[in-house]
Amino acid sequence: MFGRRTSFGTRQPTVAEIRAMPRTPDADGVSRVIPKEIWDDPKIGNMLRECGFAPDDRRNILLTADDYIALFAAARKRLEERTETFNREMTARHGYCRAAPFLVIDHTIWDGEHGAFLYASMDLIGFDEWNVLMLATDMRTKEACDIAGHPGSIPAVTEVMTTRVVDWKQRHETALDAYGVTALGGQGMTQEQYEAEKDALRREIVDNVGWMKSRIISELLRVQG
Structure with missing residues (x-):
């Protein structure tokens, strides 16, 4: 492996x-x-x-499988609590709401060969707010709350995000290799440069997902009418 x-x-x-x-x-x-x-x-x-x-x-320090299981479980619980709060507040405002989370970078990516890059190298968890949209699970919610309907999954979005994750992963590996050359006595990237590159890459991922959120909502509303 x-x-x-x-x-x-x-x-x-x-x-x-x-x-x-x-x-x-x-x-x-x-x-x-x-x-x-x-x-x-x-x-x-x-x-x-x-x-x-x-x-x-x-x-x-490498986290163990149990460490990650606990980390994901805690993040999932936070998402469930945010979903309950969203539905409760929207119900108070509009009289009814049944919304559910949609992950921009979806579970097939997190559970696939590139997922470890996101959570182990970038310290990102897919259940956290940066990666989540709240979408209507039924027509009544869509109409009452004026939010897009939940599509289940969007294969085109998964394809686009997979391509981007592969690119981000490669860029991180290039920076890490340059840092490694320096660490082992060569001329490469300093620790400060590597940390700055990693932080910038993490911000780029979060910002790109934020941009994708607005695109997804616009397209769903266009298709759903």
Whole structure:
């Protein structure tokens, strides 16, 4: 799953190669992106520290499957609570409301091969508000609340967003590789440059989804009349 095991010889491994090593917990039971054995190497470990890395930084600690399950469960619960609040407030305002969430980047992407990039590298969760539209589940809600009807899924949106996620993922990998070259003694991207690039990419993803929301609503209203 994580590629072949890298052998350390005369050529120093890239950070990408280190990240591709099989993930097993270190002796202290913690799974790390760059494992303890790499930090214990005098040459590589020192270079990593000089470039601002540390073995127990939050960004170097891998969350377990249980950690992610708990994270997603908490986010789903927050979404359920927001949906209840939306329906309650819209009912108080319009007399009736049965709305349900629509995910712009949908579950097929989050559950697919590119999902880990979004939640593990970009710290984004699909159930959070940035990725959610509230849409009517019946005609009465659509008419009473003047909101678009829930389409279930929109394959064209999924296709577009998949293409964009693949592009964002590639750009992140390019930045990470450049940062890794620096960390291992080469001329590449500094830690500050990498963090700035990552933050900018995360903002771009959120902003792009926000732009998609208005496009989706406009198209739904056009089609639904």
